[in-house]
Every structure is written in structure tokens, then in C-alpha cells.
Amino acid sequence: MSTHPEVPRPHGMRRLLAGATAARTGDEMSGPALLLLGYAQTGSAATAAALLAGITASAALGGPVLGALLDRAARPGRLLAVSLVLHAAGLALVLLSLGRVPFPLTLLTALAAGTFAPALAGGWTSRLSTAVPAHRLHRAHALDAMTYSAASLLGPALAGLLGRLLGAPTAVVAAAALILLAVPATRGLPHRAAAAGPVTVRAVARDLRRGFACLVRSMPLARATVTSTLSCLGQGAFVACVPLLGARVLGTPGDGAMLLSCTALAALGAGAVLARLRRPPAADTVLWIAPLVLALALSMAASATTASAGSRVLLVTAALLAGAAEGPQLTALFAVRHREAPERLRAQVFTTGASVKITAFALGAAVAGPLAARSLTAALATAVTVQLLAAAAHAAVGRAYVRTSRRAARRCGRGSARA
Numbered sequence: 001m002s003t004h005p006e007v008p009r010p011h012g013m014r015r016l017l018a019g020a021t022a023a024r025t026g027d028e029m030s031g032p033a034l035l036l037l038g039y040a041q042t043g044s045a046a047t048a049a050a051l052l053a054g055i056t057a058s059a060a061l062g063g064p065v066l067g068a069l070l071d072r073a074a075r076p077g078r079l080l081a082v083s084l085v086l087h088a089a090g091l092a093l094v095l096l097s098l099g100r101v102p103f104p105l106t107l108l109t110a111l112a113a114g115t116f117a118p119a120l121a122g123g124w125t126s127r128l129s130t131a132v133p134a135h136r137l138h139r140a141h142a143l144d145a146m147t148y149s150a151a152s153l154l155g156p157a158l159a160g161l162l163g164r165l166l167g168a169p170t171a172v173v174a175a176a177a178l179i180l181l182a183v184p185a186t187r188g189l190p191h192r193a194a195a196a197g198p199v200t201v202r203a204v205a206r207d208l209r210r211g212f213a214c215l216v217r218s219m220p221l222a223r224a225t226v227t228s229t230l231s232c233l234g235q236g237a238f239v240a241c242v243p244l245l246g247a248r249v250l251g252t253p254g255d256g257a258m259l260l261s262c263t264a265l266a267a268l269g270a271g272a273v274l275a276r277l278r279r280p281p282a283a284d285t286v287l288w289i290a291p292l293v294l295a296l297a298l299s300m301a302a303s304a305t306t307a308s309a310g311s312r313v314l315l316v317t318a319a320l321l322a323g324a325a326e327g328p329q330l331t332a333l334f335a336v337r338h339r340e341a342p343e344r345l346r347a348q349v350f351t352t353g354a355s356v357k358i359t360a361f362a363l364g365a366a367v368a369g370p371l372a373a374r375s376l377t378a379a380l381a382t383a384v385t386v387q388l389l390a391a392a393a394h395a396a397v398g399r400a401y402v403r404t405s406r407r408a409a410r411r412c413g414r415g416s417a418r419a
Contacts, residue, residue, distance in 0.1 A: 033162075056117075063118035064212075122353060126349070264323060
């Protein structure tokens with residue numbers, strides 16, 4: 001498959017970042033809004049959880065396919081716009097169908113809507129290198145990572161506020177509206193001189209095989225994917241513990257949301273610092289240090305549950321430290337993907353990575369939730385262990401690739417000697 005140069009078009013970084021922030025805030029709103037909607041309309045916590053799981057888990061299926069289509073599109077911005085519209089339409093259909101049709105149909109609608117979610121994450125980020133000069137790419141990575149932090153701070157808060165004041169349906173409508181608000185910004189993304197070939201089932205399947213092979217064969221990409229996925233698994237486990245941490249240390253389960261706000265604020269601050277650095281730290285180094293810092297933060301949170309004095313300060317400090325690690329970790333992940341992924345497969349690498357991380361986060365939360373109900377300390381200890389495994393995996397994957405390369409070199413040498 002040949003690559004095609006991007007056609008320069010007038011664009012503004014501020015416009016792209018504003019669009020990304022709006023779309024991602026709407027996406028962060030959609031989960032809590034659907035939780036509120038499911039419980040308000042049916043009175044069932046299980047129904048509410050099923051809606052959230054449906055719109056989250058299906059991202060693992062949609063991400064790789066969406067990435068392959070973006071890599072083939074002559075106008076990637078147009079495909080992103082369509083994906084945003086379909087995602088927002090899916091949310092609206094869930095709202096309209098819940099309680100009016102059998103629930104399995106509503107759940108299928110949520111599953112379908114979730115397949116377009118990677119467009120808001122990896123799909124958008126994968127196009128940054130085509131819209132930003134190379135010398136500004138590091139700053140763009142840091143600013144783009146900040147939009148995730150801002151969205152994670154604003155989205156749940158807006159969903160809760162609107163749900164309380166105007167009702168859960170209004171929160172869902174607002175989430176869809178924010179996603180649609182980002183559609184005009186996709187026109188700021190450059191287009192290719194020509195498409196990468198016809199879009200057929202066989203061509204897309206071939207691209208999917210190449211994309212997964214790229215993730216496996218490239219040591220930096222494989223190492224970054226494994227490390228970030230395990231770390232996201234641990235982050236999901238921590239989020240499941242937040243309500244109980246709020247109840248035990250801060251006073252009420254609702255106060256636990258403040259911890260997530262602290263984490264998002266710290267991530268924003270860390271991103272702002274990185275964006276101003278002329279010589280940023282090496283991305284590969286940040287990727288293995290960040291899980292260690294997160295493990296320390298989660299250990300502090302566990303200690304706060306048993307501390308006799310200063311437990312609130314310790315817990316808030318732990319949340320801030322976690323955010324200070326998450327912000328640079330995401331920036332470093334973007335840098336590695338942009339550096340290592342070939343242009344013809346870049347969107348697929350980003351969307352597949354985003355899909356895997358989203359699924360890992362949901363799995364971490366699903367596993368840690370019941371465990372936290374039995375033992376909060378055990379759940380937090382599990383989250384710490386997963387972060388330590390993420391750091392260890394970074395080194396283990398690197399060593400495995402080195403051993404494989406040496407074996408291949410020895411086989412090649414023996415073959416040359418026999419010849």
C-alpha cells in the first residue's frame with residue numbers, strides 16, 4: 001500500500017484542540033449520564049451498569065476497523081465527522097428507546113454507539129502529525145493529552161449537575177450536543193491527495209492484519225501498548241474504589257468524586273508544564289516511570305484508609321500524585337505511537353491502542369468493584385500490583401525482543417556459514 005502526501009490546508013491548532021475538548025467532554029459525560037438515565041428510567045442499578053458496559057466495551061471492536069478506514073480515506077476529517085455524528089445519534093437513540101422497546105434492543109443500540117467512541121480518542125490524535133509542523137509536535141502531544149484531562153474533569157461533573165438540576169435525559173442530550181459541537185473542527189484536518197485504494201472487505205481485512213502485525217513486531221510500540229494497557233487496568237481499579245474511599249476517609253461516597261477532580265487537575269498541570277519544555281523527557285523512559293509513580297500514589301491512598309491522623313491530606317496528595325503521572329504518561333504514549341507507526345497505519349495503531357485501553361479500564365473497574373465491596377484495602381493492593389506489573393512488563397517486553405533479535409541473528413549467521 002502506498003502512502004499519499006497530505007494536502008496542506010489552513011488550520012488552527014486552537015480550533016482542533018477546542019473540537020477535541022468538546023467531543024471528549026461529551027464522551028466523558030455520556031457514561032455517567034447513561035448510568036443516571038438507566039437508574040432513573042428503570043430503577044435498576046443492573047440496567048444502568050449494563051448501559052455503561054455496553055457503550056464502553058464495544059470500543060474494542062470499533063477501534064481497529066475505524067482506524068483502518070481512516071488510513072484509507074482521502075478525507076480523514078470527513079470520516080471523523082461522520083463517526084462523531086453516528087456516536088451522538090446512538091446516544092439519542094438510547095435515550096428515546098429506553099423503556100419504550102425491549103431492553104436488549106436498547107443495549108444493542110448502546111453497543112453500536114460505542115463502536116464509534118475511538119474516533120473521539122485515537123482517531124483524532126492520529127491526525128495531529130498531519131496538521132502540526134514537526135517542530136511543534138511535542139507541544140501538540142502535550143496539549144492534546146490535556147484535552148483528555150480537561151474532559152475527565154468536566155464531563156462527569158456536568159453530567160451530575162445537569163442530572164440533578166434538569167434530569168438524566170437532559171444530561172444525555174447535552175453529551176450528544178457536545179460531541180456534535182466538535183464536528184466543524186474536523187474540517188481543519190488536512191486531506192490526502194488521493195485515497196489509499198478502494199475500500200473493500202478484503203482490503204480492510206488486509207490492513208487490519210498489517211496494523212496488528214505492526215503493533216506486535218515493533219518493540220517500542222508493543223512495549224508501550226502492553227505497559228499503558230496494564231496501567232489503565234490499574235487506573236480502572238482505582239476509580240472503582242473512589243466511592244468507598246470518599247465514604248471512609250472524606251465523609252460520604254459523593255466526596256470521592258473530588259479525588260477524580262484532583263487527579264484531572266494535576267494531569268492538566270503536568271501537561272501544561274510538558275508543553276512548555278523545550279527538551280521533554282524521553283517518552284520511553286516516562287512510560288515505565290509513570291506506573292511506578294502511580295503505584296506509589298495508590299499505596300498512599302491505601303495508607304489513608306488506616307491512618308489515624310492526616311488521612312484526608314494523604315488521600316488528596318495521592319490523587320494529585322496520580323494525576324501528575326497520568327498526564328505525562330499519555331503524552332509519552334502519543335509520542336511513541338507517532339514516532340513508530342508508519343503513516344499508512346498510524347490511525348489504526350492509535351484507534352486500536354485506544355480501544356484496548358478503554359476495555360482494560362472497564363475490566364479493571366468491573367473486577368475491582370466487587371472486590372472493594374468486600375475489602376477496600378485488597379482492591380487498592382490489587383491496583384498497586386497491576387501498576388508494578390506494568391512497569392515490569394516494560395522491561396520484560398524489551399528483553400524479549402532483544403533475545404528474539406539475537407536468536408534471529410544467530411540463525412542468519414549459521415545459514416551464511418553453510419552457504
